[in-house]
Amino acid sequence: MNDPDMAARQHQERMWVEAALAGDERAFEQLVAAYATPVYNLAYRMLGDPAEAEDAAQETFIRVYRRLHTYDPSRKFSSWILSIASHHCIDRLRRRRHRHVSLEEMPPWKPLVSQAPDPEERAVARDESARLQALLDDLPPDYRLPLVLHYWYGLSYNEICEVTGLSLSAVKTRLHRARLKFADIMRARAPDLIPSAGERRKRAARKAPAEANGVGRAGTADAHRAV
Amino acid sequence: MTCQEAQEHMMGALDGHMPDTERLRFQDHLQLCRECAQTWLALQQVDAVLRAAPMATPPANFARRASRAALETGQRQHRIVGPLLLGVGGLLVSLLFVFSALLSGGSMVAVLTLLLFGQLPGMTEALIEGMWLLLRMVWVAVDVWRTAFWGPLFWPVVALVAFSAAIWLAMTYITLRRSWAAATVR
Ligand SMILES: [Zn+2]
Numbered sequence: 001m002n003d004p005d006m007a008a009r010q011h012q013e014r015m016w017v018e019a020a021l022a023g024d025e026r027a028f029e030q031l032v033a034a035y036a037t038p039v040y041n042l043a044y045r046m047l048g049d050p051a052e053a054e055d056a057a058q059e060t061f062i063r064v065y066r067r068l069h070t071y072d073p074s075r076k077f078s079s080w081i082l083s084i085a086s087h088h089c090i091d092r093l094r095r096r097r098h099r100h101v102s103l104e105e106m107p108p109w110k111p112l113v114s115q116a117p118d119p120e121e122r123a124v125a126r127d128e129s130a131r132l133q134a135l136l137d138d139l140p141p142d143y144r145l146p147l148v149l150h151y152w153y154g155l156s157y158n159e160i161c162e163v164t165g166l167s168l169s170a171v172k173t174r175l176h177r178a179r180l181k182f183a184d185i186m187r188a189r190a191p192d193l194i195p196s197a198g199e200r201r202k203r204a205a206r207k208a209p210a211e212a213n214g215v216g217r218a219g220t221a222d223a224h225r226a227v
Numbered sequence: 228m229t230c231q232e233a234q235e236h237m238m239g240a241l242d243g244h245m246p247d248t249e250r251l252r253f254q255d256h257l258q259l260c261r262e263c264a265q266t267w268l269a270l271q272q273v274d275a276v277l278r279a280a281p282m283a284t285p286p287a288n289f290a291r292r293a294s295r296a297a298l299e300t301g302q303r304q305h306r307i308v309g310p311l312l313l314g315v316g317g318l319l320v321s322l323l324f325v326f327s328a329l330l331s332g333g334s335m336v337a338v339l340t341l342l343l344f345g346q347l348p349g350m351t352e353a354l355i356e357g358m359w360l361l362l363r364m365v366w367v368a369v370d371v372w373r374t375a376f377w378g379p380l381f382w383p384v385v386a387l388v389a390f391s392a393a394i395w396l397a398m399t400y401i402t403l404r405r406s407w408a409a410a411t412v413r
Contacts, residue, residue: 025298032294040285054285058293065297132280151277157242176238183269186276194272195279 014075020067028068032061038078038153039085045148046089048137057094060085075162082153083163086145093141131193135185143178146171228256233263239272240267314398321391 013034019027039060044053063084071080136144149155149163160171186193233256238243240253317331404406 021282022322025294028298029290029294032297033290036290036293037282037284041283044283050283051284054289057285057289058296062294062297065301127324132282134352147277150344151280152282172238179241179270179273180266182277183266183273186273187269193276195275 010076014073017071017077018069019071028065029062035081036130037060039081041152042082042085042087042148045133045136045152046086046144047092050131052092056089057085060088065090076159078153078222079159079162082149083165084108086149086163090141090145097143100223128193130192135182135190137179138185138189142180143174146175147178147182150175173197228250230256230260231262233257233260234266237267237270241270309399310402314395318391318395344410 015033016027016031016034020031029104036057040053040057041054043060044050047053047056048061048138057135060081064081067084071077136148139147146160146166155163157168157171160166160167164171168173229409234251236245236249236253240250258265
């Protein structure tokens with residue numbers, strides 16, 4: 001975890017935070033550009049809906065801007081921002097659960113879309129990523145969050161504790177149960193997504209979450225290029 | 228190794244912290260126990276699928292929109308502080324006005340005397356004098372309130388206080404409502 005790229009990025013982020021606190025709007029815009037994809041992806045993986053994810057990600061950045069003066073520079077900025085995003089998503093999921101009690105409040109267009117007349121057409125339109133997301137949506141949110149933080153952001157157990165505020169044993173238990181449950185869901189609903197043994201070995205060699213440094217994988221590199 | 232131990236080791240084995248000695252015992256158990264071998268296979272499959280899952284990317288102009296929204300609500304917050312201070316200040320000034328109107332000219336002199344007492348040579352006398360005048364001032368104020376309650380001054384004073392309080396509340400309400408609207412509307 002002491003690779004020079006990561007140290008340089010953390011230094012850059014600290015400079016942006018300082019400049020933004022001093023009133024430099026451009027510096028804040030650069031922070032947002034660097035974290036747009038990681039924050040959006042977290043919201044999308046947690047909420048499962050692109051429009052709501054966008055809304056939640058924007059709300060996260062509004063909170064980040066308001067609370068920037070409370071950020072402790074000795075902590076990793078990525079942990080801090082992911083923690084704000086995680087808590088906001090969990091809040092939304094809680095509110096949603098309460099709302100589901102009354103059926104009248106459900107938006108009328110939702111059932112119409114899911115009851116589209118042609119199931120084959122739907123199957124084609126839904127790509128592998130969307131199907132994976134549908135499986136993820138079936139996990140309880142408490143299990144989903146550690147799983148998302150581990151796989152999409154390469155966070156260690158301890159880093160997940162820092163972001164979620166959970167104890168180490170709770171993180172381990174939830175991550176383990178999330179994997180077991182996800183295996184059940186995948187076997188029951190999308191057996192074709194399960195990779196063959198050869199494919200699995202290739203994938204494992206290509207990507208290891210432990211190598212990802214802090215703020216997620218491909219998306220961060222893209223975001224930084226966009227800056 | 229028991230099945231429970233094997234289950235516990237699966238986490239460590241997936242996330243790369245499993246000592247080599249344990250690894251051998253773990254693998255021995257998997258050879259012997261069909262159930263654990265199946266669970267282990269399923270976990271490896273989950274691991275492979277999730278590792279390969281891509282980052283979801285937001286729409287192209289998202290970062291620009293999000294930073295603008297954040298900066299705008301931040302500025303609105305700054306804009307609340309001004310009117311709020313103005314409102315509180317207005318309230319304080321009107322209250323001061325009301326009270327000084329109620330106080331007689333003599334008690335205002337007492338306040339001024341108290342302010343001067345540090346610079347006078349006979350400090351103790353000045354202090355006693357000041358305290359005495361202060362007590363008299365309080366008494367006069369109470370007396371004025373008492374007579375005002377029965378006299379014609381009472382209702383104009385109450386109306387003035389109510390009026391300034393209403394203006395202050397209205398200003399606070401309007402500024403807060405504006406910032407709430409900004410926070411919820413995209
Ligand atoms: Zn076993």
